[in-house]
Amino acid sequence: xxxxxxxxxxxxxxxxxxxQPNGITVQEEIEKAxxxxxxxxxxxxxxxRTDSGVHARAQVAHFDTNSRIxxxxxxxxxxxxxxxxxxxxxxxxxxxxFHSRFTAKRKTYCYTVQSGVHEDPFxxxxxxxxxxxxxxDAMQKEAQAVVGTxxxxxxxxxxxxxxxxxxxxxxxxxxxxxxxFVYTVCGDGxxxxxxxxxxxxxxxxxxxxxxxxAVRRALESADRSDAGATAPSHGLMLKRVIYxxxxxxxxxxx
Amino acid sequence: xxxxxxxxxxxxxxxxxxxQPNGITVQEEIEKAxxxxxxxxxxxxxxxRTDSGVHARAQVAHFDTNSRIxxxxxxxxxxxxxxxxxxxxxxxxxxxxFHSRFTAKRKTYCYTVQSGVHEDPFxxxxxxxxxxxxxxDAMQKEAQAVVGTxxxxxxxxxxxxxxxxxxxxxxxxxxxxxxxFVYTVCGDGxxxxxxxxxxxxxxxxxxxxxxxxAVRRALESADRSDAGATAPSHGLMLKRVIYxxxxxxxxxxx
Numbered sequence: 001x002x003x004x005x006x007x008x009x010x011x012x013x014x015x016x017x018x019x020q021p022n023g024i025t026v027q028e029e030i031e032k033a034x035x036x037x038x039x040x041x042x043x044x045x046x047x048x049r050t051d052s053g054v055h056a057r058a059q060v061a062h063f064d065t066n067s068r069i070x071x072x073x074x075x076x077x078x079x080x081x082x083x084x085x086x087x088x089x090x091x092x093x094x095x096x097x098f099h100s101r102f103t104a105k106r107k108t109y110c111y112t113v114q115s116g117v118h119e120d121p122f123x124x125x126x127x128x129x130x131x132x133x134x135x136x137d138a139m140q141k142e143a144q145a146v147v148g149t150x151x152x153x154x155x156x157x158x159x160x161x162x163x164x165x166x167x168x169x170x171x172x173x174x175x176x177x178x179x180x181f182v183y184t185v186c187g188d189g190x191x192x193x194x195x196x197x198x199x200x201x202x203x204x205x206x207x208x209x210x211x212x213x214a215v216r217r218a219l220e221s222a223d224r225s226d227a228g229a230t231a232p233s234h235g236l237m238l239k240r241v242i243y244x245x246x247x248x249x250x251x252x253x254x
Numbered sequence: 255x256x257x258x259x260x261x262x263x264x265x266x267x268x269x270x271x272x273x274q275p276n277g278i279t280v281q282e283e284i285e286k287a288x289x290x291x292x293x294x295x296x297x298x299x300x301x302x303r304t305d306s307g308v309h310a311r312a313q314v315a316h317f318d319t320n321s322r323i324x325x326x327x328x329x330x331x332x333x334x335x336x337x338x339x340x341x342x343x344x345x346x347x348x349x350x351x352f353h354s355r356f357t358a359k360r361k362t363y364c365y366t367v368q369s370g371v372h373e374d375p376f377x378x379x380x381x382x383x384x385x386x387x388x389x390x391d392a393m394q395k396e397a398q399a400v401v402g403t404x405x406x407x408x409x410x411x412x413x414x415x416x417x418x419x420x421x422x423x424x425x426x427x428x429x430x431x432x433x434x435f436v437y438t439v440c441g442d443g444x445x446x447x448x449x450x451x452x453x454x455x456x457x458x459x460x461x462x463x464x465x466x467x468a469v470r471r472a473l474e475s476a477d478r479s480d481a482g483a484t485a486p487s488h489g490l491m492l493k494r495v496i497y498x499x500x501x502x503x504x505x506x507x508x
Contacts (some may be wrong), residue, residue, distance in 0.1 A: 010375045055376075075372060084378045089371075117343075118329060121264045122309075124338045126376065 003071050004062040004094040005078075006248050010085040012125045012234065015052040017059065023052075026086055030061070033081035037074075038067040047100040047107065047241045048190075053233035055126060058089075058248035060241045062100045090251040098243070106170065108186040108240040111199035111231060116179045127180065128235035134181055134206035139174050142202040142215040143183065146172035154218035154227045155198055156191035165191060165222070174202070181206075184239070193230055201228030257325050258316040258348040259332075260502050264339040266379045266488065269306040271313065277306075280340055284315070287335035291328075292321040301354040301361065301495045305447075307487035309380060312343075312502035314495045316354045344505040352497070360424065362440040362494035365453035365485060370433045381434065382489035388435055388460035393428050396456040396469040397437065400426035408472035408481045409452055410445035419445060419476070428456070435460075438493070447484055455482030 007030070015023030019031070027044050034042040047060040069077060074091035082088070097103070112127035114120060119129040146169050153165040171186040183199050201218065204210045210228055218226035240248050261284070269277030273285070281298050288296040301314040323331060328345035336342070351357070366381035368374060373383040400423050407419040425440040437453050455472065458464045464482055472480035494502050 008375050010378075057376075079372060084373070085375045087372050087375045118333060118341050119338065121262050121339045121341045122311075122380065124264075 001066070001071065002062055002064050002094045002096050002098060003074055003091055004060060004098060004100065004246065005075065005088050006090040006251055007056060007059040007061060008087050008089050009056050009059065010125065011050060011053050011055045013083075013085060016054065017046050017048075017050040017056075026050075026056075026059075027061075029082060029086055030078065030088075033078045034063065034065075036081050037077050038065055038069070040065060040067065045100045047104050048238075050236075050238055051193075051233050054236045054238070055234075056238040058240050058252060059238055060100045060104070060243075060246075060248060062094055062098060090248075092251075094246075098246070100241075103243050104189075104241050105244060106186055106188060106240075106242040107190065107238065108171070108184060109190070109195045110237045110239045111183040111185075111195060111235050112237070113181040113183075113199075113203060113235060114179060115181060123180075125234055126237070128203070128232055130203065130207065132207055134203070135208070136174060136176050136181065136206070138212055139181070139183075139202045139206040141212065142205050143172045143174055143185075145213075145216040145219065146185065146198060150219045151222050152191055152194055152219070153222035154224050155194045155201075156224070157193040157197075157230065158224055160192040162191060167191065167194070172198075186240075196231045196233065196236055197224075197227050197229075199235070200231035203231060204228035255320075255325065256316055256318050256348045256350050256352060257328055257345055258314060258352060258354065258500065259329065259342050260344040260505055261310060261313045261315060262341050262343050263310050263313065264379065265304060265307050265309045267339060270308065271300050271302075271304040271310075280304075280310075280313075281315075283336060283340055284332065284342075287332045288317065288319075290335050291323070291331050292319055294319060294321065299354045301358050302444075302492075304490075304492055305487050308490045308492070309488075310492040312494050312506060313492055314354045314358070314497075314500075314502060316348055316352060344502075346505075349499075352499070354495075357497050358495050359498060360440055360442060360494075360496040361444065361492065362425075362438060363444070363449045364491045364493045365437040365439075365449060365489050366491070367435040367437075367453075367457060367489060368433060369435060377434075379488055380491070382457075382486055384457070384461065386461055388457070389462070390428060390430050390435065390460070392466055393435070393437075393456045393460040395466065396459050397426045397428055397439075399467075399469045399473065400439065400452060404473045405476050406445055406448055406473070407476035408478050409448045409455075410478070411447040411451075411484070412478055414446040416445060421445065421448070426452075440494075450485045450487065450490060451478075451481050451483075453489070454485035457485060458482035
């Protein structure tokens with residue numbers, strides 16, 4: 001039986017999603033919990049990696065099991081074995097063709113910035129604090145330039161290899177509530193560090209560090225040096241993943 | 255010179271506000287930072303204690319200093335010496351008659367409850383998770399009974415001593431947004447654990463554990479056993495303190 005799950009995690013205490021030698025990962029914690037529960041050595045497939053410190057409101061992962069635990073009960077059973085900063089918000093049976101990564105159609109990320117005099121301690125792990133004003137309108141204009149199908153070669157960390165650097169972005173906008181600025185971007189896929197470099201470039205424009213039009217210029221030149229800084233990981237959140245037959249928003253009920 | 259400050263802290267990692275032998279407190283951290291900054295052994299006076307795990311968006315504290323640091327610069331200078339879960343959000347000069355505790359006129363606390371299927375990991379340190387539905391209207395009716403001047407003897411931890419257990423509550427209500435229930439209470443003072451017992455009693459009514467009218471009955475009997483459970487500390491937040499010449503909401507600008 002193939003099980004798919006929606007997972008929320010506060011990434012602060014993890015070196016990211018994917019199992020690696022130099023620290024505890026979210027994937028590893030859940031695989032350990034699965035082993036305790038089923039006695040099976042299970043490999044969990046996530047919809048994509050999140051880096052050290054990055055959060056997820058809705059990561060999707062699937063695994064195959066011979067366990068007789070009902071599909072919808074895995075969430076409850078696993079949560080009893082998991083630390084409180086990782087919660088399985090949903091579990092259910094999926095078709096054998098479902099694959100968390102390969103059948104994903106759209107993903108949405110959010111990047112949160114706090115602009116103010118002193119940092120709100122309750123937001124310290126989930127937003128980037130900036131001690132200077134941000135020009136919301138200027139950032140919004142940069143965000144609009146992202147929508148569409150573009151070569152995002154300028155917006156990936158140097159040294160990474162992809163078959164193609166062309167991606168389609170369906171939505172890209174900033175919202176503001178009091179002193180919190182949130183960048184939301186929905187696309188068919190993202191290059192390594194793409195959202196953090198997009199957010200970092202727009203924040204640089206919003207602070208007046210680089211000139212307006214930077215996103216468009218970098219999209220045209222495909223040159224990493226035309227884009228701005230890579231924004232720190234702790235402001236980033238994987239918010240939603242959409243499949244042909246599954247949408248994380250539906251099961252999270254928000 | 256007397257300095258007053260507004261302090262926000264995530265109480266998760268502290269055994270409360272007030273200095274005590276069995277763990278690190280918020281007061282202690284700030285007094286240490288003051289010593290580093292001024293070289294003076296300074297005693298910080300808070301508007302009131304908060305227990306282990308309780309949070310503050312706006313705790314008020316004052317101290318006297320001979321330092322030549324400008325009053326409004328203490329916040330910036332202290333924050334460089336403080337852990338990120340404690341932030342001085344404001345500092346300024348106060349009259350020598352100002353006293354954080356004795357001149358406070360009103361305080362507002364909030365208690366947050368999350369009702370749902372699985373606990374949101376991002377709210378794990380700042381709300382009580384309840385895996386059962388809550389009857390909002392029933393809780394609201396209980397909250398209304400709190401408003402006014404009453405003997406709150408039933409709503410304090412047994413064994414505590416006060417000159418009088420009569421307090422005046424100006425506001426007492428629940429709000430609901432998605433699956434978050436927030437109880438707000440504003441009064442001229444609170445007995446030890448009063449807000450947590452009020453919240454706990456209303457939650458017990460909201461879950462159907464005790465009968466509607468519990469708050470009124472406990473106010474009339476002044477008997478602790480007529481009230482409900484003491485809600486856990488981590489859902490509680492000191493939100494606002496008001497003085498004749500000072501309101502924390504003004505300086506927090508929200």
